[in-house]
Amino acid sequence: MSSLSSSQLTELLGLMPFSEGLxxxxxxADPSTVAGTLAWSAERCTSDGILHGGAIMALADSVGAICAxxxxxxxxxxxxxxxKTNFFRGVRSGFVRATAKPVHxxxxxxxxxxxxxxxxxxxxxxxxxxxxxxxxx
Numbered sequence: 022m023s024s025l026s027s028s029q030l031t032e033l034l035g036l037m038p039f040s041e042g043l044x045x046x047x048x049x050a051d052p053s054t055v056a057g058t059l060a061w062s063a064e065r066c067t068s069d070g071i072l073h074g075g076a077i078m079a080l081a082d083s084v085g086a087i088c089a090x091x092x093x094x095x096x097x098x099x100x101x102x103x104x105k106t107n108f109f110r111g112v113r114s115g116f117v118r119a120t121a122k123p124v125h126x127x128x129x130x131x132x133x134x135x136x137x138x139x140x141x142x143x144x145x146x147x148x149x150x151x152x153x154x155x156x157x158x
Contacts, residue, residue: 024049033087040083043076047087053122055088060116071111074146077137078106080119081148085133088121089152092131097154099131104150115140129154 025033030047034040044065048056059065059072059080067073082101089099118138125132135148 024051033090034083037083037086040079043079043083045080045083047084048118050087050091052088052091055084055091055121056118057084057087058116058118061112061114069111070113072113072117074106074108077108077112077117077146078104078148080117081106081121081135081137081146082150084119084121085135085148085150086152088123088133088135089131092123092126093154096156098156099152100155102130102151102153104148106146106148108146109144110139112139112145117145124149127154 030050033050034047044059046058048058059076061072065073065076082104086099086101093099119135121133121135123131124134131152131154133150137146139145
């Protein structure tokens with residue numbers, strides 16, 4: 022499957038109003054890889070101008086959920102049931118890019134790994150999340 026068009030990415034992100042309001046931007050999406058960014062801004066920071074870990078986790082959860090969604094069987098939905106984050110460095114400017122890839126696609130769960138890098142391609146965080154496969158027809 023090829024990557025989604027710009028209008029399809031906008032529509033997909035529109036399914037998650039929180040992510041859209043936070044400022045998440047999708048770059049590309051297909052069942053094998055979903056990538057998105059979140060720009061640094063003062064209102065998304067904690068002390069010392071460091072991008073808040075919750076904002077970074079929200080970015081990871083957003084692209085991870087889309088990755089799971091694109092791998093669902095017809096008629097199913099998904100919800101995050103577990104998320105594990107390791108933080109490696111603070112982000113004081115620029116943006117964070119998240120790239121999510123499926124690790125396991127099962128009948129009841131989908132596991133996604135999301136790598137988060139800063140604008141200099143340095144590792145910011147690693148997130149492994151498990152998504153439930155719900156309401157499968």
